[in-house]
Amino acid sequence: MSRWFAPGTWWYALPLLLVAGPLMLLAPSVGAGTALAGLAVLYFHRDPDRESPDAGYVSPADGTVSVIREEGDRLRVGVFMNLHHVHVNRAPAPGEIRETTHEPGAHRPAFSKESDRNERLHVDFPDYRVTLIAGAFARRIHPYVEGSESVDRGERIGHISFGSRVDVLFPPSVTHADLRVERGESVRAGETVLATEP
Template identity: 85%
Template sequence: MSRWFAPGTWWYAFPLLVAAGPVMWVWPSVGAGVALAGIAVLFFHRDPDREIPEAGYVSPADGTVSVVREEDGRLRVGVFMNVYHVHVNRAPTPGTIQDTTHVPGAHRPAFSKESDRNERLHVDFPEYRVTLIAGAFARRIHPHVETGDAVERGERIGHISFGSRVDVLFPPSVTRSDLAVERGDSVRAGETVLANA
């Protein structure tokens, strides 16, 4: 489905854009700043369509691969989203969501080791897990799916307002030789293949 912005964007942007007019009459520079803040909110929450490949685990997020590590025999790949990236997150493969779990926590910078204790949302598929992680400035994780939903590869599953990182914990069958990316690579949600498995 084509749309311009992630759901709920106008709750953030509309008050700023409405307030900008009256404020500009009294304090032009302040009003201009408020208007720019509203435009920035729209930019942060943009939601473009993507060309989805037919196979592989696609990236759940736009950004830079910041984590590639093994945990108990499974690979974890994390994608850090900067302020200029699209913040809508997508399903790596087709499947039915088995569970969604919100875990409260801190709001450390998403590129740091301390972010492992940040607020997060686990989206569990039958064989793997996607985790949306809030960062230093991100305060809201917005799921678009719930337990029992069937999704296609590259389908939107949620977004994080103003940040921050999304991880994929692959099934044990995915090995390092299957990975198509490495740390530092730029990726696009729903388009870049993370693993050919």
């Protein structure tokens, strides 16, 4: 489905844009700053269409690969989203969602080790998990999906307003040899292949 902005964007942007007009008359510099803030909110919540490949686990987020680590017999890859990245998140592979689980927590910078205790939303598939993690400025995770829904590769599953990191915990069958990205590499949600399917 084509759309310009993530759902709920206007709740953030419209008040700023409406107030900017009267402020321009009373305090032009403040009004201009408010208008720019409203436009920045629109830019931050943009939602471009993407074309996904036919195979592999694609990145759930735009950003930089900030985490590659082993957890038991599984691999975790995390993508950190900076302010200029698109913050709409996508399904790495097709499948039926088993459940979604919200965990309250802190709001530490998403690139730090302390972010492992941040607020998060788990989207569990039968063989892998996607986790949306709020960051220092992110105060709201917006899921688009629920348990028992089926999604395609690259389909939108949610967004984080003003935040921060999305992780994929791969099934045990995915090994380091299957990874197609390295730490520090830039990726695009729904398009960049993180790992091939063994």
